[in-house]
Amino acid sequence: MPPEEQSAPCQDKSDVVALVASRVRWEEKVILDELEARNLPYEVVDSRTLYMSLTMHSAPWAFALNREISQTRALYAALALEGARRRVVNSARSIEVCGDKYRTALALRKAGLPTPETILALSPDAARLAAEEFGYPVVIKPLMGSWGRRVALLRDPETTDAVLDYCEALPTSQSHVVCLQEPIDKAGRDIRVIVVGGTALGAIYRQADGWRTNVALGAEARHCPLDEELAGLAVAAAAATGAEIAGVDLLEDPDGQRYVLEVNSGVEFRGFSSRLQVDVAGAIVDYLTAEVAA
């Protein structure tokens, strides 16, 4: 809000849902279409022009749905709005946990959920030592990253050295802290379950030729039966990270053992909705409506 409005009472928008987004993707568009269809008042808040003072004790909107594409802006928008005593979905805490692969692994382990062995290496040199001790192959991942970027399968010491040399050359100190993870034989596919408000909406397989199965990298979505175990794991994983709206990624090994890999707090669901004919936007707005009324 402009500085001159800080001392004036905030315009009452207590019945207005703020949708925080700097980019209106297909997902945001269908959510907005759903809000309009139900005559629910909303305001799109572009995070690129959002600023909030520490001394602001309130914000116009009672409730915010955080659909910001930038992890950084999503986190700080949530922090600022929560600081102004506004309910934000997903919460700042969940965005922080879900956005950090090691924090996610810790949360999943604390909840007693099956997850691949994960090693945190605080420097590229530590990663070399860890890879040597763990053995090959081993997966290397940045602490924070999306769409499968900078995830690699290290098959031998020579490849590891080359990858870690690049890692060392990255400018930020955070880039030098990496996760090594046990590779799971997943037969070229993983499972994505979308959870909204504690309910698993459905599951898809994401099949790829390579071993990275992100849709952003061209993986194909196929229907996956959502059995009780799968739904239970996904719902528990979302709860463990605090994400009320989540895309939970799981792996299944040849023996049928399932592992929770990660929880995405800014879930993209176009492929999921299209493949399963599941109205994710409707489920999100149902959840928002119930939470606003609570």
Added chain:
Amino acid sequence: MTSTCPECAREIAVAETIRLSQIVECPDCKSELELVSTQPVILALAPEPEEDWGE
């Protein structure tokens, strides 16, 4: 509604239901464009994806 691609100047038909900050692709030069104004309809080059974008 129509607008012009800022990159190649092609005239682009824009759906009536388009929303502010929505992304469209220029059919000719394939540039990603963002709707930055509805009245008048103005498309600008969309911001390049940043490292922390996405799920």
